[in-house]
Amino acid sequence: MQNLMTSMMLIAIPLAAQAIGAEKINIVTTTTDLGSIAGYIAGDLARVTSLCPGNQDPHYLQVRPSLMMAARNADLWIRVGMDLEIGWEGPILDGCRNPKIRPGLPGHLDASADVLRLEVPTQRISREFGDVHPQGNPHYWLDPYNGRIVARTIAQRLSILFPVYQQEFHVNLERFCSELDTRMFGDQLVRQFDPNQLWARQIEGTLDSLLASQGKTDAIGGWLAMTRPFRGQKIVTYHRSWVYLANRFGLEVVAELEPKPGIPPSPRHLEMVAGLVKQHGVKLILQEPFYSTKAARWICDRTGARLVVVANSVGGQEEARDYLALIDLVVRQVCAALGGN
Known part of the structure; x- marks a missing residue:
């Protein structure tokens, strides 16, 4: 073939x-x-x-x-x-x-x-x-x-x-x-290291140790610096659209509002998700603009979690004018919600 x-x-x-x-x-x-x-x-x-x-x-x-x-x-x-x-x-x-x-x-x-x-x-x-x-x-x-x-x-x-x-x-x-590498790691790191090495280390989970060994931890910038304080935090999403973003920046998706992919939320499932939100102290429910926010707001009203509705594709919102702007928009909104802003 x-x-x-x-x-x-x-x-x-x-x-x-x-x-x-x-x-x-x-x-x-x-x-x-x-x-x-x-x-x-x-x-x-x-x-x-x-x-x-x-x-x-x-x-x-x-x-x-x-x-x-x-x-x-x-x-x-x-x-x-x-x-x-x-x-x-x-x-x-x-x-x-x-x-x-x-x-x-x-x-x-x-x-x-x-x-x-x-x-x-x-x-x-x-x-x-x-x-x-x-x-x-x-x-x-x-x-x-x-x-x-x-x-x-x-x-x-x-x-x-x-x-x-x-x-x-x-x-x-x-x-x-x-441009993507600079937005991910910051200008300082990209100038001091081969970006391919930065990505390889980040993917295998050894970037922190590399930078610490060379005294370069303070040089981290970009999306990585913005998300770094929130690594390990648990979030809830509507659909299984956000696992790649969560994986790259160290977030954990503990539940989706859909009981199964493509299946609308049921009252019983939402009760279960609300329990998980309280149990894990989830601060963020993340979903796309084309889904109803009714289920997410029901959970937010009962748990104090914050709903962030943000585009997951270019053009889904005015600010997501191209691919790099899309990732930038999502990262900023997620960090703002997790940081309580």
């Missing part, structure tokens, strides 16, 4: 290079988060269209003719993958009649190919478990390290399809990663 894919890409290279001429590369992404990252990498060379708005649940996008039309002339289709779009990607790809972006072809890119995955089931699953994804939790973009991986995956595919612009894609990728 890998040899076939490589052969297809080699065939596609001269065709793609000839096709674009002075026209922009037409990229269609399933979500705004992928659209933002693709925009960083392609820059002015591409026109990027995102199908699912950031203020809508990406599990349940309604298939419309306009979405098929948007994909009809796409040079590259980029999906979140891990079955997030399972209910609507197929009908759009069938309806758009664009042979270049069919699954398995060079013009179809699954952005999840190399990301760090969480909650991959280890047992056979069925609908009784709710909306569980067999390849793992698909909300991986809320881990900024995965955002970094996705950017590289997109740059690699664009460079294969449009090799004439490979240098531009590489420069844009390095610029994006540099």
Whole structure:
């Protein structure tokens, strides 16, 4: 299969290079988060269209003719993958009649190919478990390290399809990663250490010891410094959308308001969650804008926890204007709530 894919890409290279001429590369992404990252990498060379708005649940996008039309002339289709779009990607790809972006072809890119995955089931699953994804939790973009991986995956595919612009894609990728690294670790750490080393140490849990051994603990900045005082704190979320963010910054999700993924809260389940909130001293209930706040407010009224409604995708709120601004917005709001501000 890998040899076939490589052969297809080699065939596609001269065709793609000839096709674009002075026209922009037409990229269609399933979500705004992928659209933002693709925009960083392609820059002015591409026109990027995102199908699912950031203020809508990406599990349940309604298939419309306009979405098929948007994909009809796409040079590259980029999906979140891990079955997030399972209910609507197929009908759009069938309806758009664009042979270049069919699954398995060079013009179809699954952005999840190399990301760090969480909650991959280890047992056979069925609908009784709710909306569980067999390849793992698909909300991986809320881990900024995965955002970094996705950017590289997109740059690699664009460079294969449009090799004439490979240098531009590489420069844009390095610029994006540099900005993301600085926002994660702070300017001082990024200047003193290889960012790849910082990420590797943070992922394996040895960054603190490295910095302490060199007397650099005070140099921590960015999102890591903001979240550091709250590591180990327990939170509650509405849907299992926030596990990647929580994992990256050392928070623990002790419960969801949904009894099972995709199943609305029941009175009995909310009573149980309220008990956990009191038991663990949970200060924060975190949820997206497109869910009702009724259940969360019911628990807040009985426990004193604070509700934070914040976008989990680019464009979900005005401040979440691009991918880096999205992560910045979420981190700031979470820290403000946990800090009592």
